[in-house]
Amino acid sequence: MGRLWQTLIPSQWHPIFINIPVESLIYQNQRAYYDALQVSTNQTDSAPFIEFSLQMILDAILNSNMTAQANEYVSQLINKIHKGKGYSLVELMALVNLSHRATFQKNYLNPAIESHLIERTVPDKPKSPKQKYRLINNI
Numbered sequence: 001m002g003r004l005w006q007t008l009i010p011s012q013w014h015p016i017f018i019n020i021p022v023e024s025l026i027y028q029n030q031r032a033y034y035d036a037l038q039v040s041t042n043q044t045d046s047a048p049f050i051e052f053s054l055q056m057i058l059d060a061i062l063n064s065n066m067t068a069q070a071n072e073y074v075s076q077l078i079n080k081i082h083k084g085k086g087y088s089l090v091e092l093m094a095l096v097n098l099s100h101r102a103t104f105q106k107n108y109l110n111p112a113i114e115s116h117l118i119e120r121t122v123p124d125k126p127k128s129p130k131q132k133y134r135l136i137n138n139i
Contacts, residue, residue: 010022010057020057020060020061021060021063022056022057022060025056025059025060025063026056029056032052033052036048036049036051036052036053037049071111073096073107073108073111074108074111074112074115074117076096076108077092077095077096077108077109077112077118078112078117078118078135080095080096081095081118081134081135082135083135083137084134084135085134086121086132086133086134087132087133087134088131088132088133089101089104089105089109089131089133092104092108092109092133096108109133113133116136117135117136118133118134118135118136119133119134119135119136120132120133121133121134
C-alpha cells in the first residue's frame with residue numbers, strides 16, 4: 001500500500017515523479033513511517049499515513065531542487081578553473097562574479113569540496129591565509 005502512494009500514483013499522475021527518490025527518504029525516516037502506519041491502523045483512517053507519504057514526497061522534491069541548484073553552481077565554478085592552478089577564495093569568487101563570501105562558500109565552494117571536485121592546498125588548515133583551492137587531478 002505504501003509504495004502505491006509514494007511511487008505509483010504520483011508517477012502515473014506525472015512522469016517526473018519516477019525520478020524523485022522518495023523511497024530512500026522513507027528509508028531514512030523508517031521510524032516515522034511505521035508510526036504513521038500504526039496510527040492509521042489504530043484509527044482505521046488512512047489520513048495519517050497519507051500525510052506522512054505526501055510529506056516525504058514534498059521533502060524529496062525539495063531535496064532534488066536543492067541538489068540541482070547546487071550542481072549548477074558547482075558546474076559554473078568548475079568550468080572556469082584551470083587545471084594545475086591554485087586560486088585564492090577571492091579569485092574564485094571573482095570567477096563567478098560574486099562578492100559575498102558566505103554565499104559563495106555555501107553555494108559554490110563547499111559543495112565542490114564535498115563532491116571531491118576541488119581540494120584545499122592546505123587541507124589541515126582550512127582558514128590559513130595561504131589557502132588556495134585547485135581542481136582535483138582526476139577531473
